[in-house]
Amino acid sequence: xSTGEDLNALxxxxxxxxxxxxxxxxYPPEIRNPTKRLHFAENKPWYLALxxxxxxxxxxxxxxxxxxxxxxKQLIMTEEFERHGCxxxxxxxxxxxxxxxxxxxxxxxxxxFLPKILSGEHIWCQGYSEPGAGxxxxxxxxxxxxxxxxxxxxxxxxxxxxxxxxxxxxxxVRTDKTVKKQExxxxxxxxxxxxGVTVRPILNLERHDDFCEAFFDNVRVxxxxxxxxxxxxxxxxxxxxxxxxxxxxxxxxxSYALSRLELLAEHMGLADDAVFRDRxxxxxxxxxxxxxxxxxxxxxxxxxxxxxxxxxxLKISQSELFRRITDYMLEIxxxxxxxxxxxxxxxxxxxxxxFLQARPSTIYGGSSEIQRNIIAKNVLDLPG
Amino acid sequence: MDIESDQTxxxxxxxxxxxxxxxxxxxFLGSDLGRVRRLRFQDPGFDRSTWREMCxxxxxxxxxxxxxxxxxxxxxxxxxxAAELGAALVPEPLILVGLSARCLPQEYLPAVLSGDRIxxxxxQEEAGTLADAPRQTTFDGRKLIGEKxxxxxxxxxxxxxxxxxxxxxxxxxxxxxxxxxxxQTQDGGHYGTLRFDGAVANAIPDAxxxxxxxxxxxxxxxxxxxxxxxxxxxxxxYLKIRRQFGxxxxxxxxxxxxxxxxxxxxxxxxxxxxNAATTIDSNVSGSQQRAAVSRAKARASRCASLVCREAIQLxxxxxxxxxxxxxLFLRKAMTLINHLxxxxxxRARYVALMKVA
Ligand SMILES: Cc1cc2nc3c(=O)[nH]c(=O)nc-3n(C[C@H](O)[C@H](O)[C@H](O)COP(=O)(O)OP(=O)(O)OC[C@H]3O[C@@H](n4cnc5c(N)ncnc54)[C@H](O)[C@@H]3O)c2cc1C
Numbered sequence: 136x137s138t139g140e141d142l143n144a145l146x147x148x149x150x151x152x153x154x155x156x157x158x159x160x161x162y163p164p165e166i167r168n169p170t171k172r173l174h175f176a177e178n179k180p181w182y183l184a185l186x187x188x189x190x191x192x193x194x195x196x197x198x199x200x201x202x203x204x205x206x207x208k209q210l211i212m213t214e215e216f217e218r219h220g221c222x223x224x225x226x227x228x229x230x231x232x233x234x235x236x237x238x239x240x241x242x243x244x245x246x247x248f249l250p251k252i253l254s255g256e257h258i259w260c261q262g263y264s265e266p267g268a269g270x271x272x273x274x275x276x277x278x279x280x281x282x283x284x285x286x287x288x289x290x291x292x293x294x295x296x297x298x299x300x301x302x303x304x305x306x307x308v309r310t311d312k313t314v315k316k317q318e319x320x321x322x323x324x325x326x327x328x329x330x331g332v333t334v335r336p337i338l339n340l341e342r343h344d345d346f347c348e349a350f351f352d353n354v355r356v357x358x359x360x361x362x363x364x365x366x367x368x369x370x371x372x373x374x375x376x377x378x379x380x381x382x383x384x385x386x387x388x389x390s391y392a393l394s395r396l397e398l399l400a401e402h403m404g405l406a407d408d409a410v411f412r413d414r415x416x417x418x419x420x421x422x423x424x425x426x427x428x429x430x431x432x433x434x435x436x437x438x439x440x441x442x443x444x445x446x447x448x449l450k451i452s453q454s455e456l457f458r459r460i461t462d463y464m465l466e467i468x469x470x471x472x473x474x475x476x477x478x479x480x481x482x483x484x485x486x487x488x489x490f491l492q493a494r495p496s497t498i499y500g501g502s503s504e505i506q507r508n509i510i511a512k513n514v515l516d517l518p519g
Numbered sequence: 520m521d522i523e524s525d526q527t528x529x530x531x532x533x534x535x536x537x538x539x540x541x542x543x544x545x546x547f548l549g550s551d552l553g554r555v556r557r558l559r560f561q562d563p564g565f566d567r568s569t570w571r572e573m574c575x576x577x578x579x580x581x582x583x584x585x586x587x588x589x590x591x592x593x594x595x596x597x598x599x600x601a602a603e604l605g606a607a608l609v610p611e612p613l614i615l616v617g618l619s620a621r622c623l624p625q626e627y628l629p630a631v632l633s634g635d636r637i638x639x640x641x642x643q644e645e646a647g648t649l650a651d652a653p654r655q656t657t658f659d660g661r662k663l664i665g666e667k668x669x670x671x672x673x674x675x676x677x678x679x680x681x682x683x684x685x686x687x688x689x690x691x692x693x694x695x696x697x698x699x700x701x702x703q704t705q706d707g708g709h710y711g712t713l714r715f716d717g718a719v720a721n722a723i724p725d726a727x728x729x730x731x732x733x734x735x736x737x738x739x740x741x742x743x744x745x746x747x748x749x750x751x752x753x754x755x756x757y758l759k760i761r762r763q764f765g766x767x768x769x770x771x772x773x774x775x776x777x778x779x780x781x782x783x784x785x786x787x788x789x790x791x792x793x794n795a796a797t798t799i800d801s802n803v804s805g806s807q808q809r810a811a812v813s814r815a816k817a818r819a820s821r822c823a824s825l826v827c828r829e830a831i832q833l834x835x836x837x838x839x840x841x842x843x844x845x846x847l848f849l850r851k852a853m854t855l856i857n858h859l860x861x862x863x864x865x866r867a868r869y870v871a872l873m874k875v876a
Contacts, residue, residue, distance in 0.1 A: 270763045
C-alpha cells in the first residue's frame with residue numbers, strides 16, 4: 136500500500152504551517168463552514184482531495200495507508216481543519232470501522248475493505264441502534280441466521296447517520312437468542328445496495344436528513360463478512376465505542392464553536408464586554424485543559440495501551456463544552472438566536488444552527504448519562 | 520369587569536374569572552399540535568380565520584378598558600391566558616397586536632379588536648436591545664425614515680405601529696416608501712426588516728407605550744412559562760413510558776433528580792411571573808413594576824431554555840427529530856427567549872432599576 140511522506144519528522148510549528156497552507160490551497164471554497172452536515176455528494180471533492188494527498192486517516196498506521204501521526208500532530212490537524220471551517224466527511228470508515236478492522240479483521244478483510252475506505256469507494260454507516268435498543272444497546276433484536284454460506288439478516292436499525300449516502304453498513308446483529316444478551320451478538324459487514332435493504336431518511340431538528348431508519352428483510356450476506364468470532368460482537372463493539380469516544384472526545388466541535396463565539400461577540404459589539412471576556416476565557420481554559428487531557432489519551436493509545444472505561448471522560452467533557460459554548464451563543468445573540476439561516480448570510484455567524492447541532496452530541500455515541508454510569512461503575516467501582 | 524377601576528371584585532371572583540379564561544382557552548386550543556405544525560414555514564405563519572375566532576373570544580381585548588370596548592381585565596388574567604397560549608404554542612400574534620391595541624386611540628380600536636386589521640408594533644433597531652428610545656427612525660409628523668428589525672409576523676400585518684425619535688407613528692404596510700424583507704425563524708415564523716423611505720404615516724400621540732411593552736413582555740414571559748410547563752409534562756410522560764434496561768428510564772435516579780431540578784425552575788418561574796402580574800395590578804411605582812417584569816422575563820427565558828434543552832436530552836434521539844412534538848417547544852423557545860428582551864438585557868435592567876429604588 137502506498138504511504139505518503141512521514142510528517143512526524145516535522146516540528147509542530149512547521150507541521151501546522153504545512154497543514155494550514157495545504158488546506159488553504161486545496162479546500163473547496165464553496166463548502167467552507169457548511170451550515171448543515173454535508174452529504175457525500177457535496178463533500179466528495181474534499182474527501183477525494185484528502186485521499187489523494189494520503190491525509191484521510193491521520194490515526195491509522197502507515198502500513199495501512201494512514202498517516203501514523205503522533206497525538207499532538209493529530210490534534211494540530213484537527214485544529215487546522217476546524218479553524219478553516221472544513222466540512223465533516225462521511226467518516227465512519229476512517230474513524231470507526233478502519234481501526235476496528237486493523238485490530239480484529241483478517242488479512243483478507245483488511246485487504247478488501249481498508250483501501251476502499253481510503254479511495255472513497257466504500258462509504259460506511261453504523262448500524263447499532265434500534266427502536267427498542269438505544270442506551271440499552273445489548274438489547275438489540277435484529278438477527279442474523281446462518282443459512283449455508285450466508286447470514287440472513289432481518290430487523291430494523293434506526294438513527295443511522297448518513298445511511299442514505301452509504302453503500303456499506305457495519306452492524307450488530309443477534310446470532311444467539313439463548314444466551315445472556317451480550318453473549319449472542321455478532322459484528323457483520325453488510326452491503327446496502329442489495330435486495331431487502333430499505334432506507335428511509337428522518338428529518339432532524341435542523342430539518343435536515345442526516346439520519347435514517349434502515350430495514351433489513353431477508354438480506355443475504357456472505358459468511359466471511361462477519362468480523363472476529365461469532366457471538367464476540369459485543370466485545371468488539373465496546374472497543375469500537377472506545378474509538379468512537381476518542382473521536383467524539385476530540386476537541387473538533389468545541390474548538391470550532393469557540394472560534395465562532397468570538398466572531399459572534401464581535402458582531403454583537405460584545406468583544407470587549409467584561410462579562411463576555413470572562414465567560415470566553417472560561418471556555419478557552421476549558422478547551423485548553425480538555426486538549427491536554429485528550430492528547431494524553433491519544434498518546435496512551437499510540438503506545439499500544441488499551442484504553443479503559445475512563446475514555447468516557449473525554450466524550451463527556453468535549454460534548455458538554457460544545458453544548459455550553461453554543462448555549463452561550465444563544466444568550467448573547469439577541470433576536471438572531473431565532474434565525475434559521477446564518478446572520479446576514481455569513482456562515483461564520485450561525486448561532487442557532489450550531490446550538491441545534493450541539494444538542495445531540497450528548498446523546499449519540501452513548502449519552503452523557505450512560506457515560507457517567509460507565510465511569511461510576513467501572514472506574515470508581517461504586518456499588519449498584 | 521374592569522379590574523383597574525373596579526376594586527370591589529373579590530379575590531374569589533377574580534380566581535373564578537381566571538379559571539374560566541384558562542379553561543375556555545385550553546378547551547378551544549386543545550392538545551393537538553397538528554395545526555401549529557402545518558402553519559410552520561408558510562406565510563404569514565398563522566391563520567387569519569383562527570385569529571378572528573380568538574379576537575371573538577376577546578383574547579385581544581383582555582387589557583383594553585371596558586370603556587374602549589375591551590374586557591378591562593388585570594394582568595393576572597392576562598398572564599393566565601398567555602400561559603395557555605404558550606402551552607399550545609399558538610402562532611397567532613395576540614401579544615404583539617395586544618401591545619399595539621393598548622397604544623391606539625379609540626377610533627382605531629374596533630377594527631383591530633374584531634380581528635379585521637392586524638397592526639403590529641415595530642420598535643427594534645438592532646439585535647439584543649430592549650424596547651428603549653429609538654435612535655434612528657425619524658418622523659416629521661408626516662413622513663417616516665428609518666429601519667426596524669426583528670418585526671415578528673411582519674408579513675401578516677396590515678399596518679405597523681412604529682416607534683420614532685418623535686413618538687409613535689402608524690403606517691400602512693402597503694404604503695409607498697415601506698419595504699419589507701423577511702427571514703425565517705426556528706419556530707416556522709419569520710422576522711421582518713422594515714425600511715421606511717419617506718412613507719406617509721399618522722402620528723399616534725400620548726400612547727402608553729412603556730406600559731404596553733411591560734404588559735407584552737410579561738405576557739411573553741407567561742407564554743414561555745406555559746410552553747415550559749407543557750414541555751416538562753411531555754418529558755415526564757416520556758420518562759414513564761420509554762423503557763431501556765428492562766424498566767422505564769424514569770426509574771433511574773439520575774433522571775429523577777434532573778426532572779426535579781426542572782420542576783424547581785418551573786416553580787420559581789411561576790412565582791416570578793405571578794408576582795410581576797400582581798405588581799402591575801397594584802399601585803406600586805413604575806420602576807418597581809418594570810423591575811418585576813424584567814425579573815420575570817429573565818427567569819422565564821432562562822427556564823424555557825433550560826427545560827427545552829433538557830427535554831431534548833431526556834428524550835434521546837427521538838427528541839432530535841422534526842417529527843417529535845417536543846422539538847416544536849425548543850424551536851419556539853429559541854424564537855422567544857430573546858424577543859422583547861433577552862435574559863441578559865432584563866437582568867441588567869433589573870439591577871439598574873433596583874439601584875434607583
Ligand atoms: C444525531 C444522532 C446520530 C446518531 N447516529 C447513529 C448511528 O449512526 N448509528 C447508530 O447505531 N446510532 C446512532 N444514534 C443513536 C444513538 O446511539 C442513541 O440515540 C443513543 O444510544 C441513545 O439511545 P436513545 O436515543 O434510544 O435514548 P434512550 O436510551 O431512550 O434514552 C432516553 C434518555 O434516558 C437516558 N437513560 C437511558 N438509560 C439510562 C440509565 N441507565 N441511567 C440514566 N439515564 C439513562 C438517556 O441518557 C436519555 O437521556 C444517533 C443518535 C443521534 C441523536
